[in-house]
Amino acid sequence: MSPGKTSSAVETGLTHLAVSLRGVTKTYDNGVMALGPLDLAVRKGEFISLLGPSGCGKSTVLRIIAELSAPSSGIVRVARHEGEVQPGQVLPGHGIGFVFQEPTLMPWTSVRENVWLPLKLAGVPKADARARADQALVSVGLADFADSFPRELSGGMKMRVSLARALVTDPEILLMDEPFAALDEITRFRLNNDLLALWRALGKTVIFVTHSVFESVYLSQRVVVMTARPGRIQADIRIETVEPRGEAFRTSAAYSDYCRKVSAALAPSYSGQSTL
Numbered sequence: 001m002s003p004g005k006t007s008s009a010v011e012t013g014l015t016h017l018a019v020s021l022r023g024v025t026k027t028y029d030n031g032v033m034a035l036g037p038l039d040l041a042v043r044k045g046e047f048i049s050l051l052g053p054s055g056c057g058k059s060t061v062l063r064i065i066a067e068l069s070a071p072s073s074g075i076v077r078v079a080r081h082e083g084e085v086q087p088g089q090v091l092p093g094h095g096i097g098f099v100f101q102e103p104t105l106m107p108w109t110s111v112r113e114n115v116w117l118p119l120k121l122a123g124v125p126k127a128d129a130r131a132r133a134d135q136a137l138v139s140v141g142l143a144d145f146a147d148s149f150p151r152e153l154s155g156g157m158k159m160r161v162s163l164a165r166a167l168v169t170d171p172e173i174l175l176m177d178e179p180f181a182a183l184d185e186i187t188r189f190r191l192n193n194d195l196l197a198l199w200r201a202l203g204k205t206v207i208f209v210t211h212s213v214f215e216s217v218y219l220s221q222r223v224v225v226m227t228a229r230p231g232r233i234q235a236d237i238r239i240e241t242v243e244p245r246g247e248a249f250r251t252s253a254a255y256s257d258y259c260r261k262v263s264a265a266l267a268p269s270y271s272g273q274s275t276l
């Protein structure tokens, strides 16, 4: 396969991996070298966090995986469902769900309609789509708010809607770009726990971008620390603890040790700034 191209699991023979990036670089049209070369392999069902200083290319990595942006060089492999998808057919494992920092909901329509949108765009019949949208809302704890409008929801609830919308197509891979950064700490902690519960229940591969050492250690099986721009991998730290994680982990000595370790790995990427 030629460098800079993405391909399906069929061509690449990905088996245990959901995502493989090899020697990936990205230089934007304005000459900004955002990435690389960067190598990253993510196993199916794994939860990893990408952590690094502002502008180091974390969002660029997600956009390349989602095929929203092409790499300048290198090889990108993403496990997808093989074969052609027919209109109305949303295949399990085919797609990628993307959750951004802003919930970006349509203000003029209901929560249900917002979650429904990706299925509508895929041409899924109305009855099926409605049932799936409602199921996605159940999974994020918003069953009672299907008929509400976004303006009636708190920031945390809007983020739950955004998460439901990303999950409604049952994607194999969930890409999350600082989804909880704008939320207060208590809401953020609650959403962290709910996200972990969903991840355990649904078995998705999650690639989570955050600026928070604490959040990355709490959520992830692996914290991947990036250098300053152009982003490369500075450290890849496995977080091993008793599962399922909960508040006991957040207050444990092991958690503090991991936070210190990740923070130390991140320090060279910052010039004199605090990393916690």
Ligand SMILES: Nc1ncnc2c1ncn2[C@@H]1O[C@H](COP(=O)(O)OP(=O)(O)OP(=O)(O)O)[C@@H](O)[C@H]1O
Pocket: 028, 029, 030, 032, 033, 034, 052, 053, 054, 055, 056, 057, 058, 059, 060, 061, 229
């Ligand atoms: N479309 C674009 N055109 C030109 N430059 C871009 C574009 N998108 C991103 N960049 C630049 O590429 C670099 C990496 O951007 P990116 O958004 O991937 O970083 P990031 O690590 O996600 O940043 P942050 O943590 O602040 O969100 C930055 O210097 C940014 O200004």
